[in-house]
Amino acid sequence: MNQLLWMAVGAGAVLSIEGLYWLYWRYVGSGSVRDYINEDQEPEGDYRILRKIKTPNQRIALVEYRGQMWIYGNGDVMFSTTEDENMYAEAMVHIPMAAAGKRNKVLIIGGGGGVTTREALRYSEVEEITAVDVDDVMLEFGKHLEAMVRFNRGSLNHPKVRTVIEDGRTFIENTPMKWDVIVIDVPEPTGRYPRLSRLFSVEFYRLLKERLEPEGAINIACSTSFWMPEYFWSIQETLKKAGFQVLPFHHFVPEDGEDWAFCLATTSPVDTDGLRMLVSTEYLTPERLKDMFYMPFYFANGQNQGDIQTDDNTVLLDIVSEADYEQDGNRKEYN
Template sequence: MVNKIRKMVSDGSSFDARTVSLRDYISKDDEPDGKYKILRRVKTPIQRIAVVRQKNGEVLVYGDGYVMFGTTEDENMWAEALVHIPMSAVQTPKRILMIGGGGGITTREVLRYTEVNKVTVIDIDDVMMDLGKTFKPLVKFNKGSLNDPKVRTIIKDGRAFVEKSQKQWDVIILDIPEPSYKALALGKLYSREFYRLLKKRLTPGGVIAIASSLLSEMPEFCWSIVATLKAAGYYVLPYHFDATEKYEQDWCFCIAATRPITPSDVNIQINTSFLTPEKIRDMLQIPLDYQRKWSDRMIQTDSNKVLARIHEQH
C-alpha cells in the first residue's frame, strides 16, 4: 500500500518541457519519442516514479528520470535474455530468487518452467511492486505473475534480505540499476563481498545471473562485473543480446557458478520468441571489439566506487 504521506499525481496531463521539476521524473535523455501522457507521478522515500503512456498505447515506468521497465517489445527481449540462459544452465530449477523484479516481467518468464515451485521477488520500493501487481496494463503484460501463488513478494533492500536469510536458491537473478555517483549504495549489490555472500545462498549446481548494463556503451562495466565475480571465486560466462539494428543497444549479462560453466551448459528447452538457436550462439560469443582485459583495479568492493566511476565516464 502507498503510504498516505506520499503525494501521487494521476492527472493524465501532457508533459510540459517548461515545467523543470518534471525532469526529475522523466529525463531529457530518456524521454519518449512523440506525444505521451503522464498517468502517475509518485515521490517515494526511494525514488521519483513516473508512469507514462505513449501514443501507441505502450506504458513505460520511470525511476528517477530513467526507464525501469515497460510493456514494450524490447522488454520482452530483455526478460528472455536475462532469464532463460541461466534457467537452462540448471538441471532442475525449483527455487528462484529475483532481486529487482518489481515489474513482474522477468517473473513471468521464470514461471514458464513447470518445475519451479517457489519464486521470491525482492524490490526496495513498494510502489514499484504495487504497480506490477495492480496496474492493469502491467498486470496484463506480466500475466499476473506477481500475484501467482508460487510467488512471494518482499519489500526490502536486496542486500539486507540476503544477509538475514539462510535459505538457498537454484537460480538467483539480479536486475537492478547501475551504481552511479547519485546512487553509490547500489555498488553494494555488485560488490565482491555481496557476491561471496550469494555463494552461500546457492544450492549445489545453482547459478547467478546479473544484468550487466550496455555492452555497446560501456563494455568496461560488464568486464568489471566479470572481474568482481572472478575475485569472489566464481566461474563466469558473460553473454550479450545484440539489439542494435532496431534499438541501437547491445545488452550484457553474466552467469556465475561455483562450477565450471561453458556455452555447452546452455540448452533452452522451452519455446521463446527471440532466442533462436542462431541467436543463442551469437549471444554466447562476445564480439572482439567489446572485449576488455581486466585487472584488480576493476573489482567493485563495498568500499570503492569502481562501477560508479565507469558509469560517470560514459
C-alpha cells in the same frame, strides 16, 4: 489599425511568456520531467506522464507512450509493456535456468514489474519464486496496474510467488535460504542512488555464493552502455574475485541499436555449446543463443581488464559518472 496591431503584438508577447514559463516549469523548475525522466531515456514523440511519485528510494514516473506503459525509476526505464521487455526478460531468465542443474527455487532481485517472474513461472518444476524489490510502488504496479498485470500475466499474484519489499542486499544478509537460480536485475549505481554499488560488490557476490544451491546459476544485468565496457569488465572481475566461473554474454537488438550485457555466474564451468532452452522461446533461437556468447570487440575482455567493486569504493559509480559526462562530448574509442 495601429491599435489592433499593438494589441496583437501584446497578446503574442503574453503567450510567448506563458509558453516560456511552461517550458521552464516542465524542464527546469519544480515540475521538471528531468527529475523523473533522463533526457536520453525520454520517448521519441508525444507521451503522457500519468503519475509522478517520490519515494524514500527514488523518483518514479508512470508514462503512457503509443499505447504502452513505461515505468521510470530515477530517470531510467525500469520496465515496460513493450516487445523489448519480452526480449530482455527471455535473456535475463532462460539462460541461467538452462545453465542450472535444478530450477525448484528462484530468487529475483529487482522483480517489481513481474515480467521476469512471468518467464520463470513457465517452468513446471519451479516450486517457489521470491521476487524482491526495494520499492513498494514498483511491486504495486506489477501487482495491480491493469496494463502491467495483463503483460506479466498476473505473475506477482501467483500462488508460487512470494513478494518482498526490501533492499536486496539487506534481504540476502538476513535470510538463510538458498536458491537454484538467482536473477539480479537492478540498474547501475548513479549519483542519485550510489547505494546500488552494494548490489555489485565482491562482498555481496560472496553472500550470493553462500545462498546458491550446488549446480546453481546466477545472472547479473550489466547495463546497455556500449561506450563504457569497463563497467561490464569490472563486474566480470568482481564475480571472479568472489569465486565464480563467469560467462559474459550480450543481446544486441538491431531495431533500436541497444546491446544488453549480462554475466552468467556459476560455481562450476558451463559449456555454452551444450546450453539448450528448456521451454519454447520466441527470441532465443539456437542461432541467436550461440551468437550471444560471442563477444564483439567493444565488449570483449581479452586482457582481463576491470577493477574490483567493493563495499568501500566507487568503481562502478565512477565509470557511470564518466560515461554520462562524455555523452555530451566525444565518446571514447576502444581498441
